[in-house]
Amino acid sequence: MRPHDLTAADAGLLSCLTCGLLSQPAGDDESNACPRCGTHLHMRKPGSLLKSWTFLVTAMILYLPANLLPIMETDQLLYGSHSDTIMSGIVSLWKAGSWLLAIIVFVASIVVPLLKMLSLLTILIAVHRGVSVHCYDLAKLYRLLEIVGRWSMLDIFVVAILVTLVQLQFVAAVTPGKGAAAFGAVVVLSMLATMSFDPRLIWDSAAHKKLHG
């Protein structure tokens, strides 16, 4: 951080995240609206850290059933019935020779959700303890989370499509499993955790640490 960095908050200005206009607060924190577009304004997203923690911890808890419970069950006349977890689905793609797709699904369903939750955890802990040097890296990491999170929905769509298509009497039928519901919840909750976090807190925390040690 350079010594002369001045933020809108330092200058007592509110910045509108909808239209970008800076304005002077009219009164107490709850009564400010953007003079141009009317958006309700806050210095920082209200309750950002608490909301982010709540969504994140819930997502982390649900990550276990999402991976351990079957995401779908296949009944086949000739081969009997078997259930697939996320991981076993990836393994069968791999064994069938679709390596590229197996890797894509592995990254989207296992790596991305896990890394996403761990990254957000890192950022949240850093903000609480006071960011010292690597603000820029944390900011970049946060931006990455916003972009990649949605791709974890991949397996949900695969299950939905298979459930719709494979409804063949006497031949095969696919039904969704409990793991799919848990996995859907993990994706949505970790997206909500990312959205409720206010990246400006990273820089606030660094400025605070610099002033107060």
Added chain:
Amino acid sequence: MQSALIACPECDLLQRPTALAEHTVARCSRCFALLYQPLDDDLDRPLAFTLAACILFVISNAFPIVGLEVQGQTTSATLFGTAQALAMQNMKLLSALVFFTTILVPAVQLSAMVYLLVPLRAGRVPRRLPLAVRVLQAIRPWGMIEVFILGLLVSLVKLGAMARVVPGIGLWSFGALLFAIAAAVASFDARVIWSRYDPSLPGTDDQNRSRSSHAAAPAP
């Protein structure tokens, strides 16, 4: 207006906007967040892409996306049918999630863009403009057409071994829809919308006796 300060949406740093060369964008000098692009006053391009996307959206929903043929039996899936199938298997929330991300969000996105662009193109300012922009911003992360298409690809590979897969009309228009929406969103500059919404509004000039201002560094 040009001299007014702006705050970075991601780190809150105050900066003074500078004029941009063509094909460059302004990024925050501290956190490198995208601040603004050169003002492109052309509404024809976003409007054309939006209208094309609307037509493709209707086609994608009206026709089956993919069909399956095995031992004389055929099944097919439409976009709505996919959400419905989950609901019938007692997965109401998951079904709602699929409906929301692949049908509702794109539909609302396109409606909001039409609501904004058609009157603006004709020189009128729509009454609920701020609301429409806010809605567009809020739902953007939840539109997941491209993820759904990748999901289709994975499903088809999984099914390829056991059945004959028949691509439907919906599949082609759905693929085209992906590009039309992306192009519409990319060519849609919210700054143009705001400049037309309230051109009379002064910036924050009275507050410009600022102690600090970094020129927003233009980056390639």
